[in-house]
Amino acid sequence: MSALGDVGHLLLTANLWQAVLAAAVLLLLPALGGVISERSGVVNIAMEGMMLTGAFFAVVADLAWHNAWLATAVGIIAGGLIASIHAVVSIQFRADQIVSGIAINIFAAGLTVFLVNRIYGLQDIGHIGPTEGLPYIDIRGLDQIPFFGKVLFQQNVVVYAALILLVGIHVLLFRTRLGLRIRAVGEHPQAADTAGINVYLIRYSAVISSGLLSGLAGAFLAIGVSNTFVPNMTDGRGYIALAAMIFGKWTPFGAFIACLIFGLGQAIYDNNSTIHISPYLLSMLPYILTLVVLAGLVGRSTPPAHDGLPYVPGSE
Amino acid sequence: MPLGSVVFAFVVGALICLVTGANPIDAYSGLLCGGFGIACAQGENPALQVSNTVVFLIPLITTGVAVALPFRAGLFNIGAEGQLLAGAIACTAIGVQFKDLPAVILLPMVLLGGMAAGAVWAGIAGVLKATVGAHEVVTTIMLNYIAQWLLRYLIIGGPLQLGAGTSTSKPIGQGARLATLLPADNSLIIFGLPASVFRVHTGLLIALVAVAAFAFLLWRTSFGYEIRTVGQSQKAARYAGVSVSRTIIITMLIAGAFSGLAGAIQISGVDHNLTDKYFTDTTGFDAIAVALLGLGSAVGIVLAALLFGALHAGGAIMQSDAGISSNLVLVLQALILFSIAANFVGAIRKGLPFGRKSADLPPELPPAAGLMSEAAAPPPEPT
Numbered sequence: 001m002s003a004l005g006d007v008g009h010l011l012l013t014a015n016l017w018q019a020v021l022a023a024a025v026l027l028l029l030p031a032l033g034g035v036i037s038e039r040s041g042v043v044n045i046a047m048e049g050m051m052l053t054g055a056f057f058a059v060v061a062d063l064a065w066h067n068a069w070l071a072t073a074v075g076i077i078a079g080g081l082i083a084s085i086h087a088v089v090s091i092q093f094r095a096d097q098i099v100s101g102i103a104i105n106i107f108a109a110g111l112t113v114f115l116v117n118r119i120y121g122l123q124d125i126g127h128i129g130p131t132e133g134l135p136y137i138d139i140r141g142l143d144q145i146p147f148f149g150k151v152l153f154q155q156n157v158v159v160y161a162a163l164i165l166l167v168g169i170h171v172l173l174f175r176t177r178l179g180l181r182i183r184a185v186g187e188h189p190q191a192a193d194t195a196g197i198n199v200y201l202i203r204y205s206a207v208i209s210s211g212l213l214s215g216l217a218g219a220f221l222a223i224g225v226s227n228t229f230v231p232n233m234t235d236g237r238g239y240i241a242l243a244a245m246i247f248g249k250w251t252p253f254g255a256f257i258a259c260l261i262f263g264l265g266q267a268i269y270d271n272n273s274t275i276h277i278s279p280y281l282l283s284m285l286p287y288i289l290t291l292v293v294l295a296g297l298v299g300r301s302t303p304p305a306h307d308g309l310p311y312v313p314g315s316e
Numbered sequence: 317m318p319l320g321s322v323v324f325a326f327v328v329g330a331l332i333c334l335v336t337g338a339n340p341i342d343a344y345s346g347l348l349c350g351g352f353g354i355a356c357a358q359g360e361n362p363a364l365q366v367s368n369t370v371v372f373l374i375p376l377i378t379t380g381v382a383v384a385l386p387f388r389a390g391l392f393n394i395g396a397e398g399q400l401l402a403g404a405i406a407c408t409a410i411g412v413q414f415k416d417l418p419a420v421i422l423l424p425m426v427l428l429g430g431m432a433a434g435a436v437w438a439g440i441a442g443v444l445k446a447t448v449g450a451h452e453v454v455t456t457i458m459l460n461y462i463a464q465w466l467l468r469y470l471i472i473g474g475p476l477q478l479g480a481g482t483s484t485s486k487p488i489g490q491g492a493r494l495a496t497l498l499p500a501d502n503s504l505i506i507f508g509l510p511a512s513v514f515r516v517h518t519g520l521l522i523a524l525v526a527v528a529a530f531a532f533l534l535w536r537t538s539f540g541y542e543i544r545t546v547g548q549s550q551k552a553a554r555y556a557g558v559s560v561s562r563t564i565i566i567t568m569l570i571a572g573a574f575s576g577l578a579g580a581i582q583i584s585g586v587d588h589n590l591t592d593k594y595f596t597d598t599t600g601f602d603a604i605a606v607a608l609l610g611l612g613s614a615v616g617i618v619l620a621a622l623l624f625g626a627l628h629a630g631g632a633i634m635q636s637d638a639g640i641s642s643n644l645v646l647v648l649q650a651l652i653l654f655s656i657a658a659n660f661v662g663a664i665r666k667g668l669p670f671g672r673k674s675a676d677l678p679p680e681l682p683p684a685a686g687l688m689s690e691a692a693a694p695p696p697e698p699t
Contacts, residue, residue, distance in 0.1 A: 093658035103653035110646025117641035280469035287458040294450035
């Protein structure tokens with residue numbers, strides 16, 4: 001009972017919710033990428049690898065140029081580049097998108113550590129520390145609001161960017177012509193093609209966008225949160241983002257709510273000194289919750305109709 | 317096609333080496349030495365290298381089967397890793413709890429216990445697929461991570477922990493251990509080394525029996541026929557009177573048992589306790605490459621497992637001899653997967669002027685193609 005009491009006390013602190021939002025954003029960015037990619041009909045289980053790639057190249061750039069903004073840009077582009085492999089393989093070559101996604105994740109895990117060795121001469125464990133981190137910005141005035149000021153307006157710059165992206169992507173998908181096209185391509189590519197929509201172009205852009213967003217999350221992780229690169233530092237976050245996307249029923253705000261729930265688990269984990277539950281048991285929660293959702297206990301979660309199916313022009 | 321994919325991967329891997337200033341010849345001769353004991357630069361013992369490769373090969377065969385069998389039913393089991401961990405955990409728990417029992421009772425108990433745990437782990441995904449249509453790819457990913465965190469809990473602060481501050485479990489009893497193929501005797505010299513350094517164990521025989529059982533089940537039993545029918549077309553299977561949901565669940569249970577066996581064999585034959593090494597274990601993911609590269613056939617799986625076992629064993633030698641990170645092996649593995657999935661080799665052949673015309677070629681679909689065709693279908697009706 002004391003453990004529950006401790007958690008209850010922890011839930012009332014602004015510090016916790018500040019951490020929840022930051023942890024949620026780390027999951028939200030790749031989850032948004034997943035939403036865009038899968039809405040266009042390309043299954044994406046490769047956010048983990050794209051994030052890791054972004055994290056690594058952001059650190060490399062940061063060490064080279066000592067500029068966090070430049071480093072973030074490099075991380076984003078690196079994420080986009082590795083996503084374009086997934087795009088070419090699964091759209092152009094019509095490969096199985098799950099195999100391609102697994103390959104991306106293995107490729108990223110191997111390549112980053114291989115490059116740590118090639119570039120810095122370190123064997124395997126490449127604990128590299130960048131010099132410049134992404135800044136935390138307090139929004140003048142608003143940060144003085146009790147409780148909410150600390151939670152919402154004393155955050156890393158990436159958190160603000162992610163919240164803007166969340167709204168932007170929601171509007172894009174559900175309130176614009178382009179969004180309608182993306183969803184049409186994911187639901188019924190033949191009909192979309194007939195209506196004059198370039199299916200391949202939409203799918204390429206969507207998959208590469210998912211890489212850009214995951215790359216940003218990776219950069220945030222490496223030079224905003226942890227200020228280091230260690231092998232496999234994403235530690236399953238790309239897969240939790242995948243879970244959040246499904247949990248949120250392939251919608252941006254649904255995914256965001258899932259990320260907040262999962263982020264809460266992460267924040268409690270990080271504040272474990274005050275509670276007495278095994279952090280490892282807490283870490284299972286996102287995955288168990290997602291299984292529960294998939295089991296249909298909390299309403300069905302149905303993917304876009306043509307998610308995972310390569311488009312062959314002229315097919316019925 | 318599988319061979320072409322391997323060649324493709326090694327060519328691209330060599331290019332990656334060249335671009336990053338590593339010598340691909342050094343890299344690949346390191347792999348060759350560590351994998352097969354050939355062309356060793358620093359006087360490594362060839363027999364020892366082969367022995368190490370075989371130790372890696374054993375779990376790759378059984379997990380390879382665990383991925384290949386569901387493929388035939390149109391299911392993509394990417395949860396072999398979680399099932400392996402479940403098997404390893406069950407094996408350890410039983411082997412620690414009943415450590416004083418004689419081998420004749422305890423050894424079957426730990427192996428069967430591991431199989432049962434793996435079966436349950438995969439069975440969850442099977443039941444969810446068969447009843448509510450939850451995609452097995454997603455559920456098995458979730459189950460992988462649940463198993464991983466469960467393992468961390470159990471050996472760090474949990475009931476299996478050896479002692480405070482450690483991240484290992486208590487060791488399993490002597491009776492729960494698989495014997496090595498060579499006598500564990502330091503005075504006996506074989507191939508110039510004491511026999512006890514060769515870790516090849518009797519799990520090899522179990523793995524070979526398992527892969528033979530897989531082929532028998534698939535091609536010589538009526539259930540194997542049902543699996544293949546469901547994989548070809550769920551509609552046709554239903555029309556032929558096959559219960560699709562029953563087939564899905566049983567296929568996943570069997571697949572999980574194979575993965576669980578791999579985990580149990582690793583504990584019983586190699587490690588004798590759970591360690592933090594299992595946090596970063598990738599056998600269940602390598603198994604996907606093994607199943608795809610082996611084209612889902614028994615012989616193919618053994619050959620592909622041999623290749624990946626050799627790559628893993630070779631990576632260590634490449635790193636120590638040539639100073640090139642063993643992670644190059646992961647890069648090669650990913651390239652093989654890309655190549656198989658996208659059929660780059662077919663595309664290259666079509667593009668070459670002296671290649672066969674595309675019309676002459678049979679449609680070269682990757683073994684996993686068509687898996688997704690059922691993905692968006694509604695859950696199978698209960699029959």
